[in-house]
Amino acid sequence: MKRNNTKPNLLLSSLALGGPVDHGTKSDDSPQVLLVTNKRPRSAVRAVRFSLLEGLLDDQNRLHKIDHSADSSARHRRGAGALDLRRFVRTVPSCEIVHCNLAEPEAWTMLAVGQTLVARFFGKAVVADLGFSIDEESFEHPPLALRLILGLCTVAVVTSEHAATILARRGVHVEQIPEALAPSEFTDRKVNSVQPQVLTVYSQADRSATECVVRAFNSVKAKYPRAEMTVLADDSDGDAARQLTGDGARSSITVAAALTAEQTSSYYAEADMFVNSSVVGGLRPMKKAMASGLPVVSAAGFYRDELIVDRRNGLTYRENDPGALADRIIELVETPRLIGELTENARLSVADHTWSRIGRRWSSCYRRLRTTRRTATAAAAGHHSHQQT
Structure with a gap:
C-alpha cells in the first residue's frame, strides 16, 4: 500500500478539515441536537465517534455545543459546576435532544447527572453516549453517578452487543451503534x-x-x-x-x-x-x-x-x-x-461500519427520539385539555 500524506486515514482528520462526508439524505426537519462534552476523549482515535456526530449535525445545521473540557485548567475553581449548569439551563430549551458524551469514566460526574435531570425537566430526550471505553465491570456494577444517569436518560448508546445486553438486563433502554470507519x-x-x-x-x-x-x-x-x-x-x-x-x-x-x-x-x-x-x-x-x-x-x-x-x-x-x-x-x-x-x-x-452508514444510524436514532418526544408531549397536552373541559 502507498502512503497518502495528503489525506489522513482517520475520520477525525477529515471532519476537522471539512472533508466531504456522505450522511445520506439531508432533511430540514432534522432534530436540533445539543452535544455536551465535560471530558474530551484522551486520544485522536477515541475522539472519532464524537467528531462524527459533530460533522453529521454541523453538516445539517442542527448542531449546538457545550464543551466544558476545553477549560480543564479551571475545572476546580469555586462555583465552576454551578456556572456550567446555569449555562446548560440557558441553552437546553432551544434543542430537542441532548447528547451527552460519556465515553470517558471521568465524565461520570454529578454535573452530568444535573445536566441530565435538567434536560428531562424541560422535556428533552437525553442520549447517554457511553462509547467504547467502558469495561464489563463498569456495566455490571456502575458507580453512583452513572447509575443515576442511566436511570434518567432516554436511551444509552453503546458500541458492543455484549454491553447492550448487560444494560438491557438492568432495565436500561439501550441502542447499539458501532464505531465508524473512514x-x-x-x-x-x-x-x-x-x-x-x-x-x-x-x-x-x-x-x-x-x-x-x-x-x-x-x-x-x-x-x-x-x-x-x-x-x-x-x-x-x-x-x-x-x-x-x-x-x-x-x-x-x-x-x-x-x-x-x-x-x-x-x-x-x-x-x-x-x-x-x-x-x-x-x-x-x-x-x-x-x-x-x-x-x-x-x-x-x-x-x-x-x-x-x-x-x-x-x-x-x-x-x-x-x-x-x-x-x-x-x-x-x-x-x-x-x-x-x-x-x-x-x-x-x-x-457496514463506514461513516456514511453509521451517520445514517445516528440520524435515525435522533429522529425516533424526536418522534417519541413529540408524541408524548401531544398526549400530555391532550390529557391536560380533557381535564380542563
Whole structure:
C-alpha cells in the first residue's frame, strides 16, 4: 500500500478539515441536537465517534455545543459546576435532544447527572453516549453517578452487543451503534516474512495484556531476529508503556505516544499484523486494523467474540497465554495464504461500519427520539385539555 500524506486515514482528520462526508439524505426537519462534552476523549482515535456526530449535525445545521473540557485548567475553581449548569439551563430549551458524551469514566460526574435531570425537566430526550471505553465491570456494577444517569436518560448508546445486553438486563433502554470507519481506512497490505512488524495498543487499565504481548513477541524474535513491534499509547500512558516494554535504543519494541490522527494511520500502514489482548479496550483499533488489511490476532472472550471469528476473519488465542499468542503470530508470518483469507473476510465484517452508514444510524436514532418526544408531549397536552373541559 502507498502512503497518502495528503489525506489522513482517520475520520477525525477529515471532519476537522471539512472533508466531504456522505450522511445520506439531508432533511430540514432534522432534530436540533445539543452535544455536551465535560471530558474530551484522551486520544485522536477515541475522539472519532464524537467528531462524527459533530460533522453529521454541523453538516445539517442542527448542531449546538457545550464543551466544558476545553477549560480543564479551571475545572476546580469555586462555583465552576454551578456556572456550567446555569449555562446548560440557558441553552437546553432551544434543542430537542441532548447528547451527552460519556465515553470517558471521568465524565461520570454529578454535573452530568444535573445536566441530565435538567434536560428531562424541560422535556428533552437525553442520549447517554457511553462509547467504547467502558469495561464489563463498569456495566455490571456502575458507580453512583452513572447509575443515576442511566436511570434518567432516554436511551444509552453503546458500541458492543455484549454491553447492550448487560444494560438491557438492568432495565436500561439501550441502542447499539458501532464505531465508524473512514473509506480510506480500507486498504491492502502484505506481511513481511523476513522482518515482521507487529502493532499493538497499550491499555493502562489492562497492563497485564501488554505484558502478555511483550512476552509473546520475545518468543517470536527468537525465531525472527529482525522482528519489530510498535506499541501505541495515549499521551498520559507513554511513560508507563515504555517502562513495561523496555522501549529503548537497543530494543526492537518502540512505544509511540501523543500521536496525531495522521501519525496513528501511518503506523497501521507500515505494520504487518495487529495484536489485541486487552479485555477492556481495543475494539476500535481492531476494526481499523481489519479495514486496513492487517491480519488481527486477538484474545478470545467478551466483546471481541462479536468481531473476531477464529480462522474466519482473524486468529484468537486464550487470554494471557503468551505461548499461544506467539504461535499465532508465527503462523501468520509463515502462512501467506491464510493472511489473504483472513483479511478478505475481515474487510467484509466491517464493511457496514463506514461513516456514511453509521451517520445514517445516528440520524435515525435522533429522529425516533424526536418522534417519541413529540408524541408524548401531544398526549400530555391532550390529557391536560380533557381535564380542563
